[in-house]
Amino acid sequence: MASSKEFDTSDLDPDEFRELGYQMVEIIAEYLDSIDDRPVFPGKPQEEIEAVFDDPLPEHGQDPADILDEWPDRVLPNATHLGSPRYFGFVNGSGMPMGALADALAASVNMNSGGWKAAPSATEIERQTIEWIAEMIDYPVDCGGLFTSGGTMANLTGILTGLRAKAEYDTKSGGLQSSDRSGQFTLYMADHEGHTSIYRVAELLGLGNDAVRLVPSDDDFTMNVDALVEQLERDEADGDVPFCVIGQVGSINVGAIDPLEEIATVCEDRDLWFHADGACGAFGAVLPEKRTQYAGLERADSVTLDPHKWLYIPYECGCILIQDESKMAESFAMSASYLEGTRRTPYEGPDYYEIGPQMSRGFRALKVWMSLKHIGVEGYRAFLSRSVHCAEHLDSRVRESDDFVALHEPNLYIYSFQYAPQDLRAAAAEGTVSREAVDEYLDELNQRIADEIQLSGVAFVMTTSIHDRTVLRLSICSHRTTPEDIDRTFETLRDIGEREDSDLRRTHGLEV
Ligand SMILES: Cc1ncc(COP(=O)(O)O)c(C=O)c1O
Structure with missing residues (x-):
């Protein structure tokens, strides 16, 4: 029987493993350090990203260092950065780094x-x-x-x-x-x-x-x-x-x-x-x-x-x-x-x-166990209450503005509201433009605003439906988001709203 030394397990030898592992940690550390500056969403059509990964089935093994290079070269530029402080999509959490370390440890023992x-x-x-x-x-x-x-x-x-x-x-x-x-x-x-x-x-x-x-x-x-x-x-x-x-x-x-x-x-x-x-x-x-x-x-x-x-x-x-x-x-x-x-x-x-x-x-438990030990319930309380505070801050910005409408009281960290220029609301109230026409117009306008802010890379905001109307929605589920991120996002939404409104009114022939 061949000795185990002669049998190639394709395990990385310890030195090679260390070398690659240190490089990987370097890549992750740099990434985390730059997450605030990255465009939140790659903003490329699906076919373009599909083409990036259109590789043949690897018949022969490749150099691990080259495989690792694919991460910064191909994967990261085509990623959506849920860890960005201005990612507000779905109900997606930001992912704390301790969890990344925990996942690596868990995989290494493979229980x-x-x-x-x-x-x-x-x-x-x-x-x-x-x-x-x-x-x-x-x-x-x-x-x-x-x-x-x-x-x-x-x-x-x-x-x-x-x-x-x-x-x-x-x-x-x-x-x-x-x-x-x-x-x-x-x-x-x-x-x-x-x-x-x-x-x-x-x-x-x-x-x-x-x-x-x-x-x-x-x-x-x-x-x-x-x-x-x-x-x-x-x-x-x-x-x-x-x-x-x-x-x-x-x-x-x-x-x-x-x-x-x-x-x-x-x-x-x-x-x-x-x-x-x-x-x-x-x-x-x-x-x-x-x-x-x-x-x-x-x-x-x-x-x-x-x-x-x-x-x-x-x-x-x-x-x-x-x-x-x-x-x-x-x-x-x-x-x-x-x-x-x-x-x-x-x-x-x-x-x-x-x-x-x-x-x-x-x-899975390891990443929760390690994160709870790292942050402590007290630390989590501070993060969660900051998420809530950010939603309240957004609500106050919405209520101060003539062109946005609040739709509910903020409670936890998810907040929905609508961009609805004041003159259009007044026109609908006075009956100079029909309520249905204004509602339909605002549905389209709010959808455009969400699409445009995603493409801007500044923040990732989506729409939802409240009482059958299309509205903007932020899920502020990040331990990195601050009121300044909310301000920046809100102001970007407002600027996009003003721009898209004047464009869209022309195409709709909506005169008020
Ligand atoms: C209230 C509620 N229940 C269930 C789910 C489903 O959770 P998951 O996406 O983790 O399967 C979600 C996801 O957003 C949710 O908001």
């Missing part, structure tokens, strides 16, 4: 956090970190939970656990095709701010997205709980089988928090699963000034959080907490001799594949 034996320290770190997260948001610390790829998978895990727990028959064995099912399973969320990932969950679970029932909201965009009760009664009378109510804990367009205490009571009274979707906002529970809005969160059967959003952890990292851990085991337990081994020994522990949807799993 599989699906099973304890393949990941003893990773499993225990995950268990500890989940407990810390529960403690941070004042959720019972004896809950179960795990890290997921993101909020969607956390919602799936929570809602599936709820379905298994509340269905009147064993859905794990019989599935949804069982003749024991007495009607259509239904789940409930607020009509304006309920998140689209819940539809995805309903589709993945085979419930179908028709199963998602939209409950009317109040003027502050939170669920009207009287309407929820009426709808539950109507659906039950029609033969449906409600099993879950989803409360938003920081909503996607306006950062609203549903009345959690009231939803919890409805769910308790009717034996429904209460799932809190806190992907955007659950971490805000650490802020004393916001605490009262979170009352009732501790009563949720399950809570989704997204460390890759408002803990600024690099992708991917979602999280689900489940009040009664045994319900997770009832949902996800699996059995196979090749997983368990044949003999019980002391050298085993909890296996995450038994309480969640994934079997093989990466060591």
Whole structure:
């Protein structure tokens, strides 16, 4: 048999590894140092970026140093910089550097956090970190939970656990095709701010997205709980089988928090699963000034959080907490001799594949564990309250300006508003131009403003729809954003708005 020395593993030898590793650290350090100066978005058409990476399948190995060069030469110039202090797209977090180091360490050992034996320290770190997260948001610390790829998978895990727990028959064995099912399973969320990932969950679970029932909201965009009760009664009378109510804990367009205490009571009274979707906002529970809005969160059967959003952890990292851990085991337990081994020994522990949807799993917990140790809850409190302050600052700029309209009170870090020149609003109010014509014009204008600011590279802002109108939306989910970044972005939006307005009015023939 050939000695291991003669067998080429293609592992980098230690000196080569060090050399490349130091270069890589240098590239990352320089990048982080220059992130504020980079255009936030590459602003190139898709075909152009596709062409950059149009390489043949590498038949032969290449020099690692040349591969590393591709990062600054080809990847970075075509990246969108979510870590920029003026990136405000989707609900994307900025990614703290400690997470990048943690990911490298996790990959170097390559534990599989699906099973304890393949990941003893990773499993225990995950268990500890989940407990810390529960403690941070004042959720019972004896809950179960795990890290997921993101909020969607956390919602799936929570809602599936709820379905298994509340269905009147064993859905794990019989599935949804069982003749024991007495009607259509239904789940409930607020009509304006309920998140689209819940539809995805309903589709993945085979419930179908028709199963998602939209409950009317109040003027502050939170669920009207009287309407929820009426709808539950109507659906039950029609033969449906409600099993879950989803409360938003920081909503996607306006950062609203549903009345959690009231939803919890409805769910308790009717034996429904209460799932809190806190992907955007659950971490805000650490802020004393916001605490009262979170009352009732501790009563949720399950809570989704997204460390890759408002803990600024690099992708991917979602999280689900489940009040009664045994319900997770009832949902996800699996059995196979090749997983368990044949003999019980002391050298085993909890296996995450038994309480969640994934079997093989990466060591996501490490980046949260290291970041929490690095920043501390106190440090996070300061970052989160600065995100909130930035949203409030933006709101005050909007309200001071004649050409912008505020659409809601700022609550957490997501803020939506509209560019709407005063003369056009006055014309619509006086009836010299029809309200519909002005609304349609403003939809197009706001979309153009978002597109143009993205291309400018100064900031990345997107639109959303509020009460069916296209509006600007900033998700200020970066530990680097300051009020000065908000000022710069706001002023750029205003300048682009003025320019695009005069252009677009000409093409629309809109005279006021
Ligand atoms: C309220 C809410 N729930 C769920 C999700 C889905 O999270 P992810 O994109 O991490 O899957 C999001 C994403 O923005 C969200 O805002």
